[in-house]
Amino acid sequence: MQYKLGLIGFPVKHSLSPWIHRHFLNKAELSGEYLTLEIDPKDSFEKALQDIMDSQFDGFNVTVPYKKQIIPFLDELDAAAQEIGAVNTVVQQNGKWIGYNTDGIGYVTSLRHHHPSIFKNNHCNILIIGAGGAARGIFKSLSITGFTRIDIANRTQSSAESIAVSGDSEMNTSILSLEEAEAKLNHYDLIIQTTNVGMKPNVNDTILSLEQIDNTSIVSDIVYQPIKTQFLHDADQSGAAIHYGHTMLLYQARYAFEIWTGKKVPADDMEQPLQSILEGR
Numbered sequence: 001m002q003y004k005l006g007l008i009g010f011p012v013k014h015s016l017s018p019w020i021h022r023h024f025l026n027k028a029e030l031s032g033e034y035l036t037l038e039i040d041p042k043d044s045f046e047k048a049l050q051d052i053m054d055s056q057f058d059g060f061n062v063t064v065p066y067k068k069q070i071i072p073f074l075d076e077l078d079a080a081a082q083e084i085g086a087v088n089t090v091v092q093q094n095g096k097w098i099g100y101n102t103d104g105i106g107y108v109t110s111l112r113h114h115h116p117s118i119f120k121n122n123h124c125n126i127l128i129i130g131a132g133g134a135a136r137g138i139f140k141s142l143s144i145t146g147f148t149r150i151d152i153a154n155r156t157q158s159s160a161e162s163i164a165v166s167g168d169s170e171m172n173t174s175i176l177s178l179e180e181a182e183a184k185l186n187h188y189d190l191i192i193q194t195t196n197v198g199m200k201p202n203v204n205d206t207i208l209s210l211e212q213i214d215n216t217s218i219v220s221d222i223v224y225q226p227i228k229t230q231f232l233h234d235a236d237q238s239g240a241a242i243h244y245g246h247t248m249l250l251y252q253a254r255y256a257f258e259i260w261t262g263k264k265v266p267a268d269d270m271e272q273p274l275q276s277i278l279e280g281r
Contacts, residue, residue: 002033003260005021005032005058007034007062008037009064010041010064017036017061017253018034024263024267059090068086074099075096077098080101080140086136100259102253102259103134104139105252106252107248110248110251114247115190115243122148124190126142126149128150129154131154131156131160134194136166139166148170152173153175153177178208188214189217198223203226206229210240213240218240219242220243221242229245250271
């Protein structure tokens with residue numbers, strides 16, 4: 001079988017997803033291609049998507065700005081994508097287009113791989129900064145994993161509240177302003193930055209000051225360009241452990257590949273090569 005896969009978004013020409021999935025195809029000893037499929041927001045998304053769906057694709061990833069916009073055009077959503085309200089993976093099965101979200105499980109897998117100690121205490125204190133689609137997926141996956149104390153800090157309180165209500169009855173969640181979170185950072189064992197603040201080209205930006213952080217904390221940033229954001233640099237300088245964003249990119253891709261092909265492939269040996277590519281950009 002010759003797989004035809006791709007990535008929908010804008011811009012995506014410089015995405016590393018083709019590099020990742022071509023390695024996965026080789027590891028699984030499968031034939032196929034992975035294409036970048038830019039859809040300019042000025043063009044008709046519906047027409048462009050229909051052209052892609054008519055072009056014999058087996059599946060594709062979806063990135064910004066289309067993770068929510070694509071939902072009405074799909075035949076089905078899995079439970080996680082339905083609850084998160086965003087799709088990053090689509091597969092064609094029996095003539096139906098089905099949407100999934102692998103962002104959250106990809107993040108949790110990458111965190112478990114690098115910081116397994118955090119999973120020994122389900123009652124540790126976690127702070128998620130931001131309330132977009134990535135935050136929603138990470139919150140849900142951490143909740144499913146069994147963590148019971150996850151606070152959310154965001155500029156817009158209503159967006160954070162809409163995530164908090166998705167937690168189960170045992171979940172304790174406080175909604176904080178960024179200023180409130182900044183003042184009590186030493187309360188948290190894990191701090192996860194999920195916004196695009198600090199992404200290239202604005203590499204000197206940071207979402208909040210880490211002056212109050214405890215040096216026993218783990219600080220995570222899902223931004224992966226640059227690899228070491230200003231946020232992570234500040235955390236490192238404070239003595240905290242840091243968790244890089246490109247590992248989430250890699251493991252969410254691995255779950256997407258499994259959805260498309262049914263094949264589980266190892267990904268840990270790709271972390272360093274991926275980091276080297278990103279550091280060279």
